[in-house]
Amino acid sequence: MAEPEAPSARGELCLLPGLEKALAQYHQLAAQGGWPQVPGGPTLHEGDMDVRTPLLRQRLVASGDLASPREEEYFFLFDKTLREAVQRFQSRHGLIADGVVGTKTLTELNVPVSERIRQLAASLERCQPLPSLLEPRHILVNIADFTLKLYEDGELRLSMPVIVGKTYRQTPVFNGRISSLVLNPTWEVPHSIATKDLLPKIKKNPGYLRKSDIRVFLGWNPSTEIDSAGVDWTSLSPSRFPYRLRQEPGPANALGRVKFLFPNPYDVYLHDTPSRDLFQKDDRTFSSGCIRLARPLDLAVYLLQGTPLGSMEALTAAIASDKTQSIPIPSPIAVYMAYMTAWVDRDGTVQFRRDIYNRDPAPQR
Known part of the structure; x- marks a missing residue:
């Protein structure tokens, strides 16, 4: 564990002295032989x-999750002290902290110290080109951690789990600024999603479009809507698909009840989702690149403070009207999309996450 540290200009993920100290500690641990495999x-x-x-105890002692036990404590009983140490380990590796050593926890326990050194070194490298000064009020999304955090004047004001892009539709790293949000949005289905994801479902079930409240248009002119029942969907393919699909607002809409817009070259935005059960999973790579939020209404209320929709009651009433509304945010807020698989938090705890997109540099020989 590194020393607790004050917030850095680069934000919580780049507390450089803590990262450097942790890297030195893990190099020292490697020189001593690392930790045992369980x-x-x-x-x-x-x-x-x-x-x-006993091996589990030794492993957790080596990484600082468990105090060094007395010799007589190296017995075979999985006791309360060991369970609490497992929970500490799970928390700082992004796992559900249930104190149970199952397959996922065992996999993380057996990651060699050399891999953890590589992650820490990669984070130090990633921190160098980041903006030298983050804005006092900003949103930070760590893709590898599946979290969104909102800071104001150095204080954490809002935190929530998120869902990020699939491994073959990865969420990019970039900066932006949220300037508006949309209540009860429609979803203009991107061509790639329409042809690769939805077309197979339509072919399998001709009633899929009607059930999902998706309308079909020929091109971008809204007057060219056509009856989906008259289309021979079996004859279409990704290279031959002249239609545009649009899902109407509602509880089943893929964007949920609210989306947050910030101009960027990737057409990525933050939004609600009807698939609430996915937030219970450890690894949340289920989107097509956008960020799905666990508590989008909390974020909307925060950003709309001082406006008629700045309370949860007013916001839910506006959503219940089912009317699509585009609402400017009084004070646009910076958004930083980061990808960090290792960092030291403000409490001095060394955090690790899986390299879900295989973006960390390859190990040196």
Whole structure:
């Protein structure tokens, strides 16, 4: 664990002294032989007796998640102290902190120290080109951590889980500024999604479009709407698809009830989603590149403070009208999209996340 640190100009993910100290500590740990591997086997729970428990204790002691036990404590019982250490480990590796050593936790435990060194070094490299001074009020999305955090004057005001792009439709790293939001948005389905994702569903189920409240147009002129029942969908393909699809507002809309706009060359934005169950998963790579928010209405209320829609009651009433509204934000807010698989937080805790997009530099020989 590194020393607690004050917020840096580059934000929470780039507390450089903490990163540098952690990197030195992990190099020292590597020189001492790293940590032991915990063999596979049945899931470990508090109260279990297992021959792997001493190795699990040694592993957690090596990474600072467990205080060095007395010699007589190297027994086979998975006790409360060990369960709490597992929870600390899980929390700082982005896992559900249930204190149970299952497949995902075991996988992270057995990542070698050399890989953790590579992640810390990659983060130090990523921090160098970041803006030297983040705006006092900003939104930070760490793609690898599946989180959105909103800061104002150095204080964390809002935090929530997010869903990011699939491994083959990755969310890009860039900066922007949210200037408006849309209540009850329509979804103009991008051509690639229409042909690669929706077309197979339409071919399988001709009633899919009607059930999903998706209208079909020939080109971009709204007067060219056609009856989907009259289209021979089986004859179409990604290279032969002259139609435009638009999903109407409503609870089933892929964008949910609100989307947040900020101009960028990737056509990426933040938005609600009807697929709420996906936020319960550890790895949340389910979108087509945009950021889906767990609590979009909380963010909307925060950004609309001082306006007629600056309360949850007023906002939900406006949404209940089912009317599509584009609303400017009184004080546009900066958005920073980052990809960091290792960092040291303000409490001095070293955090690691999976390299979901394989963007960390390859290991040196």
